[in-house]
Structures are given as C-alpha cells and as structure tokens.
Amino acid sequence: MRLAYPRSTALDPSVICTNFTDDGQNPPVAGQSASSTSTNNYINFCALTLPKTPLTNGGQITTGSCNPTPIGLIPSVDKMPSVKFNFPKNGGTINANVPFDTTLNIQNFHTGVFTNAQKTYFAAPQTLDAQGLIIGHSHVVIETLQALDQIKPLDNQKFLFFKGIDAPAANGVMTVNVAKGVPAGAYRMCTINSSSNHQPVIVPVAQHGSLDDCVYVRPSHSVLSGYLLTAVFSSRPSSQANGTVPRIFQLRAELNCGGNGN
Numbered sequence: 001m002r003l004a005y006p007r008s009t010a011l012d013p014s015v016i017c018t019n020f021t022d023d024g025q026n027p028p029v030a031g032q033s034a035s036s037t038s039t040n041n042y043i044n045f046c047a048l049t050l051p052k053t054p055l056t057n058g059g060q061i062t063t064g065s066c067n068p069t070p071i072g073l074i075p076s077v078d079k080m081p082s083v084k085f086n087f088p089k090n091g092g093t094i095n096a097n098v099p100f101d102t103t104l105n106i107q108n109f110h111t112g113v114f115t116n117a118q119k120t121y122f123a124a125p126q127t128l129d130a131q132g133l134i135i136g137h138s139h140v141v142i143e144t145l146q147a148l149d150q151i152k153p154l155d156n157q158k159f160l161f162f163k164g165i166d167a168p169a170a171n172g173v174m175t176v177n178v179a180k181g182v183p184a185g186a187y188r189m190c191t192i193n194s195s196s197n198h199q200p201v202i203v204p205v206a207q208h209g210s211l212d213d214c215v216y217v218r219p220s221h222s223v224l225s226g227y228l229l230t231a232v233f234s235s236r237p238s239s240q241a242n243g244t245v246p247r248i249f250q251l252r253a254e255l256n257c258g259g260n261g262n
C-alpha cells in the first residue's frame, strides 16, 4: 500500500535478476525472438530514450513516454482477478436514454484503491494486500458500435462513457451509475481492472483466463418515452434496472482517469 520507499539511487545487489542476462535463445527456437538482456535490471533503460522520449513522470503523457517503474508485486495463480458483468448481461436489452446502474461481480481483487491519476499515473509498482490480492480499482468504458456484429476495430480515443470505480466492492459487487443512460444503438461495455496507479493488473502466468469482461448490448426505445421512464426509475429508492443489487455507494468521478471524468 502507501509507502515511501528508500531513496537510495544505488541498485541493491540482492534484487539483481541474474537470469536477465539470458536472451532465451540458447538453444535457439525457430520463430522466437531473442530477449533483450541486462545485468542491472535495466535500471537506466529510459536513459537510452532521452531526450526524444521523456520519462513517464506521473502524468498521462499522450505523446508517449518511457516508464522506469518496476512491475512490482505479482499474485499467485489462485489470486488472479476475475470479473463478470451482472448488469447489463451480454446481449441484454436496456432502455435507451434511461439512467442505469452497471453492476459487476468481482473476485480476487482488493478494489476501491486509486491514486491521483494526473500526478501518479504509472508512478508506483503494483502491490498486494495481506491476503495476496492485487490492490487497485476497476473502470467501465462504453464504446459505440456500428452494429453488434461489427468486426472493424474501434478507435480507442473515442468512447461514449468512461468511469473509474472509486468505491470498494460491496459483497463482491462493484457499481457504476451511467447517469444519462445510452442512446439507442449498439455498444460494447468493458471493464479495465487496474492496480492503484492505474496500470493494468499483472498476473503470474502467461496462460490465464481474461482479467476483464465485456458485454455487447443494444439499448432500444421503450413504448414509454425516456422522460416517463426516467421519472419511474428516479422515483424508486434504488435506481435499479435489474432490481436486485442495491446501489449503496455514491460514486465520485475519478477525474481524467483515462481522459474522461464521467
């Protein structure tokens, strides 16, 4: 968690990974690339990129940067985060332009911890809690599709909605309010599970199930107008489109985490 780490600028010999001198090609494997190697944990790697590529200095540098922060603590295989949308469900229908709460079932993740996304972005290693779970938070992003079966890759700079989930999960459920709902159309909704400093979560093995979830939904206009539905929903104590999970958190916008404080 939050620690002020030692300020020495010298590399402690006890943390040098001597295996990093092996390029992995002894003997050579056809089609496999030789790894870069280092005898000092790449401690000055970013010096090679200066001044053209600046250091990732805590800000979200849109023009690219070089990050000198170690990856950090990695959980065991039985502690890899796993998430599934509870609402909306994949292929599910929701009413267009009606506010709703997205709910996510999460396991193996110490949620609700995030740092300043403008000053400490990627600025500290991933850490684990006493149970060995990654400490961090999640996000939900909603992107507009031309159609549910679209095969063209999306433009990652464009999205309809983005929100960091600041509050910890309650009984394994994270909640995100989509305050304006979404217009009629086709959408992809995905999670982005991240460590405290917003880097994507890192797990110990290459072969693993997805650490995130996506659902594809097609909001449509109801018989009732959006105005009427809004009135109905806002009159209910918990503004649930699925009616099963109470929304007990007030979410604060995580400003500019990923560029949109929605």
Ligand SMILES: [Cu+2]
Pocket (backbone or CB within 6 Å): 114, 117, 137, 138, 139, 164, 194, 197, 198, 254, 257
């Ligand atoms: Cu974040």
